[in-house]
Amino acid sequence: MNVLDVIKTRRNIKKFKSDIVGEELVYTWLEAAAMAPNHRMTEPWEIYFIGEETRGTLNHKTNFGNAPILMAILSRHGATEIETAENAMATACFIQNFNIAAWAEGVGTFWSSIGITGKNRDVLAVPENFDIIAVLAVGYPEETPEPKPRTPIKDKIKSLS
Numbered sequence: 356m357n358v359l360d361v362i363k364t365r366r367n368i369k370k371f372k373s374d375i376v377g378e379e380l381v382y383t384w385l386e387a388a389a390m391a392p393n394h395r396m397t398e399p400w401e402i403y404f405i406g407e408e409t410r411g412t413l414n415h416k417t418n419f420g421n422a423p424i425l426m427a428i429l430s431r432h433g434a435t436e437i438e439t440a441e442n443a444m445a446t447a448c449f450i451q452n453f454n455i456a457a458w459a460e461g462v463g464t465f466w467s468s469i470g471i472t473g474k475n476r477d478v479l480a481v482p483e484n485f486d487i488i489a490v491l492a493v494g495y496p497e498e499t500p501e502p503k504p505r506t507p508i509k510d511k512i513k514s515l516s
């Protein structure tokens with residue numbers, strides 16, 4: 356697939372096969388993810404691989420579609436509010452790089468906000484100076500949803516003088 360096809364066919368996957376995703380592949384995608392733009396090279400992301408015991412405590416209603424891999428992607432706070440916001444944006448770029456790299460190899464991801472609440476921060480033992488940007492489930496899709504319609508991009512464009 357060319358890059359446009361990868362971007363356009365990616366979906367948030369809700370049901371996964373139990374097939375193992377090779378560790379080497381995951382590291383390759385994490386390395387690609389780390390090429391994300393980040394202001395002042397803060398590289399604010401950290402990755403927690405979530406094991407079975409912790410995963411059970413997260414108590415997700417579908418167990419993350421039974422994905423074989425679960426990760427939390429954290430973003431470090433900056434010295435100012437603006438730097439913290441910039442770091443979160445950079446980490447979102449990191450996550451989308453990962454999503455796209457994985458999808459190019461037929462592996463899907465499920466982006467969940469479950470980690471944002473205080474309880475789940477505690478479950479994941481997140482330090483105070485970090486935010487959880489996503490809990491990301493990773494695996495081969497059992498089902499790939501139809502695309503969700505988007506507003507025509509022309510409706511989102513303003514041309515300023």
Ligand SMILES: Cc1cc2nc3c(=O)[nH]c(=O)nc-3n(C[C@H](O)[C@H](O)[C@H](O)COP(=O)(O)O)c2cc1C
Pocket residue numbers: 365366367368466467468469500502503
């Ligand atoms: C910041 C962020 C948080 C998200 N949190 C959730 C979530 O908690 N649960 C969920 O089902 N999807 C979540 N999603 C995925 C979106 O629901 C999904 O991307 C959207 O419905 C469009 O579908 P698509 O990605 O398949 O095109 C999140 C996406 C982003 C960017």
